[in-house]
Amino acid sequence: MSTLVELTNMLLGGLAAGMVLFIVSVGLSVTMGLMGFVNLAHGGFAMIGGYVIVLAMNRLGVPFVAALAIGFVVTAVISVIFERLLYARLYRAPELDQVLFTIGLVFVMIAAVTLVVGPETQPLTLPSAMQGQVNLGFMAYRTYSIVLIVTGSAIMLALWLGFERTRMGAQIRAAVDNRRMAESLGINITRLFTITFAFGSGMAALGGGLGAEFLGLDPQYPLKYLVMFLIVVAVGGLGRITGVFYASLIIGVLDFTLKKYFPQGGTVFIYAMTILLLLWRPQGLFGRPA
Amino acid sequence: MINRVLMASAALAVSAALAQAQEVKIGLVAPFTGIGAELGQQIDRGVEQYLKLNADEFKPYKIKIIKRDDKNPSGADSKTAVQELLTQDNVDALAGWIYSPNAIASAPVVSAGKKIAVIMNAGTAHITTMSPYFVRTSFSMWHSGYALGEAAAKQLKAKTAVVGYSDFPPGKDSLAAFKRSFEANGGKVVDEIPMGGPAQVPDFTPFFQRAKDKKPDVLFMFVPAGDHSLAVVKTYGALGMKEAGIKLIGPGDITQDIKLQAMGDAAIGLITMHHYNADLDNAQNKKLVASWKKDYSLDSTPDFVAIGAFDGMAALARMIVATKGKMDSDGALAALKGWQYNSPRGPISIDPETRDIVMNEYLVEVVKGSDGKLHQKEIGKIENVKDPCKEQKIGPCAPKS
Numbered sequence: 001m002s003t004l005v006e007l008t009n010m011l012l013g014g015l016a017a018g019m020v021l022f023i024v025s026v027g028l029s030v031t032m033g034l035m036g037f038v039n040l041a042h043g044g045f046a047m048i049g050g051y052v053i054v055l056a057m058n059r060l061g062v063p064f065v066a067a068l069a070i071g072f073v074v075t076a077v078i079s080v081i082f083e084r085l086l087y088a089r090l091y092r093a094p095e096l097d098q099v100l101f102t103i104g105l106v107f108v109m110i111a112a113v114t115l116v117v118g119p120e121t122q123p124l125t126l127p128s129a130m131q132g133q134v135n136l137g138f139m140a141y142r143t144y145s146i147v148l149i150v151t152g153s154a155i156m157l158a159l160w161l162g163f164e165r166t167r168m169g170a171q172i173r174a175a176v177d178n179r180r181m182a183e184s185l186g187i188n189i190t191r192l193f194t195i196t197f198a199f200g201s202g203m204a205a206l207g208g209g210l211g212a213e214f215l216g217l218d219p220q221y222p223l224k225y226l227v228m229f230l231i232v233v234a235v236g237g238l239g240r241i242t243g244v245f246y247a248s249l250i251i252g253v254l255d256f257t258l259k260k261y262f263p264q265g266g267t268v269f270i271y272a273m274t275i276l277l278l279l280w281r282p283q284g285l286f287g288r289p290a
Numbered sequence: 291m292i293n294r295v296l297m298a299s300a301a302l303a304v305s306a307a308l309a310q311a312q313e314v315k316i317g318l319v320a321p322f323t324g325i326g327a328e329l330g331q332q333i334d335r336g337v338e339q340y341l342k343l344n345a346d347e348f349k350p351y352k353i354k355i356i357k358r359d360d361k362n363p364s365g366a367d368s369k370t371a372v373q374e375l376l377t378q379d380n381v382d383a384l385a386g387w388i389y390s391p392n393a394i395a396s397a398p399v400v401s402a403g404k405k406i407a408v409i410m411n412a413g414t415a416h417i418t419t420m421s422p423y424f425v426r427t428s429f430s431m432w433h434s435g436y437a438l439g440e441a442a443a444k445q446l447k448a449k450t451a452v453v454g455y456s457d458f459p460p461g462k463d464s465l466a467a468f469k470r471s472f473e474a475n476g477g478k479v480v481d482e483i484p485m486g487g488p489a490q491v492p493d494f495t496p497f498f499q500r501a502k503d504k505k506p507d508v509l510f511m512f513v514p515a516g517d518h519s520l521a522v523v524k525t526y527g528a529l530g531m532k533e534a535g536i537k538l539i540g541p542g543d544i545t546q547d548i549k550l551q552a553m554g555d556a557a558i559g560l561i562t563m564h565h566y567n568a569d570l571d572n573a574q575n576k577k578l579v580a581s582w583k584k585d586y587s588l589d590s591t592p593d594f595v596a597i598g599a600f601d602g603m604a605a606l607a608r609m610i611v612a613t614k615g616k617m618d619s620d621g622a623l624a625a626l627k628g629w630q631y632n633s634p635r636g637p638i639s640i641d642p643e644t645r646d647i648v649m650n651e652y653l654v655e656v657v658k659g660s661d662g663k664l665h666q667k668e669i670g671k672i673e674n675v676k677d678p679c680k681e682q683k684i685g686p687c688a689p690k691s
Binding site: 006009010013016017114119120121123125131132133140142144213214215216218219220224255256257259260261263264 | 323324325327328331483484485490491492493495496497499500503516517520521524527528529530533548552554
């Protein structure tokens with residue numbers, strides 16, 4: 001096996017995994033950066049979205065792409081209800097209260113999904129065009145990984161344009177950098193937060209559906225991957241879309257490579273590297289010092 | 291006259307009191323929540339189906355099942371659950387255990403409690419040596435792994451194999467069993483890849499990429515039943531390993547009946563060695579599958595986890611009746627000597643030396659039936675297999691001197 005093929009295998013596999021991480025975590029990074037709110041239930045919205053998508057496909061026969069759109073909208077709406085009813089009461093609360101509340105919410109979500117749908121993994125069958133292998137010229141590769149890489153890059157580009165080129169994007173950036181100043185300039189932070197929260201949860205829902213092929217989908221989802229999402233946000237820096245993007249890809253590729261060549265190590269490497277990195281740069285690889 | 295009536299009613303009262311005293315309590319330990327919840331449900335239903343289809347077997351004793359959730363494969367929660375069942379609920383016998391680490395952690399408590407404990411799933415070979423009160427009605431990893439090592443070399447004509455396994459006791463067991471017999475029959479294991487743990491399903495892509503690069507004839511996979519198996523078969527299909535000429539084989543965990551249909555066409559051609567699948571053609575199994583589908587849903591099916599529980603109840607029925615409901619451990623173990631039972635998996639017995647199960651192993655290929663569903667087709671059978679690990683006294687299975 002030529003080195004080029006092996007290298008491409010590694011890169012594509014890692015990038016695909018990284019894209020899923022990015023799509024799920026980006027909302028978490030922005031809401032955390034914006035309000036300083038520690039939302040450990042973020043993965044729960046990814047799970048809810050994933051379930052909506054899979055159930056729409058399996059029970060109602062909705063095609064994959066349409067189901068993704070439904071998952072995005074439904075989850076965004078649910079998250080707004082949660083945000084207005086519950087989260088809003090805790091914005092001024094100490095971080096410990098926020099952590100306790102959101103982790104409690106995760107347990108409620110797990111129990112609710114187990115009760116309504118059942119404890120088993122929901123099988124997601126991809127459209128046949130996305131299954132199997134695609135010929136890249138010098139080698140064949142898993143079609144769905146390529147789909148993920150393309151989709152993830154497109155989402156990144158759209159988010160970047162939205163962040164850098166729109167009025168709302170500018171408001172978010174301003175609020176992340178200095179909330180008090182932004183507020184005194186008349187930016188309605190609460191409204192801004194509700195919108196970003198809904199959008200971030202919708203993105204998480206997309207990630208839940210798109211990633212189900214790799215990460216599976218069962219009631220334990222929000223707890224199983226919580227650490228991964230938090231690592232991405234910690235490494236990428238709070239409130240930075242590009243930071244989360246690079247961090248996701250780096251972690252995706254490193255995790256893939258290390259697992260392939262040192263399977264005995266398990267996830268230890270990623271944890272060790274995160275610790276070392278945060279010792280060196282507590283604000284993350286791409287965050288600005290506080 | 292009045293005296294007679296009094297005496298008759300007194301006699302009635304006494305016999306009623308006696309009948310009530312005949313309750314036997316069984317503590318059932320399994321994960322009813324968390325990642326293993328689905329497996330816990332199979333145990334639960336296996337027990338329920340036995341009680342329903344064979345209610346007479348326990349007569350005249352009344353069975354009370356006390357369930358405890360042991361949540362995860364960590365061991366600690368299971369041990370606590372067992373302790374509570376023994377000391378607070380005063381159970382007469384214990385049963386359950388999906389995960390090996392949980393049975394291993396519970397062993398000292400079981401020994402101290404001196405109650406018979408029927409292992410309904412946990413398959414690490416040496417567990418039964420850890421307490422004299424363990425009786426296993428499920429399987430040992432060596433039953434399937436050892437038999438498949440020989441079949442892979444002889445029937446599948448494989449020369450090289452890569453072994454992938456979940457990194458916990460039964461995974462290492464399965465690797466050791468397969469490797470020993472595969473290499474004894476002229477094969478060579480070219481790579482051994484630990485693939486994450488049992489507590490969560492990893493993304494198998496990097497591991498399978500590594501396996502694919504080694505170009506073996508077969509990839510032998512052990513993962514715990516449940517969601518792991520689904521991910522294994524999906525990744526196998528998506529990476530084009532079948533097209534690359536690598537056959538996926540393993541114990542029946544990778545073709546667990548409750549996951550089989552969700553695996554899709556990638557599962558076609560999978561070869562497994564196991565003691566049960568829902569397609570087994572015998573009267574007992576047909577009766578169980580029919581009752582199961584009627585009670586739960588048409589899409590539901592029993593699997594090997596449920597059978598471990600079903601047969602566990604059969605063994606408990608035998609022991610309870612033979613000891614007249616006392617369930618003293620000596621009497622109970624003596625009652626299993628020479629016990630033969632016609633299980634849905636075929637004839638079984640308990641080896642009095644090791645308290646482990648003796649059963650048939652079936653070599654099976656996954657095929658697509660005319661109904662469009664996936665089925666398991668028998669292509670070979672080995673009768674009355676004892677756990678080779680204990681039979682050949684290998685490693686931790688050897689009696690301690």
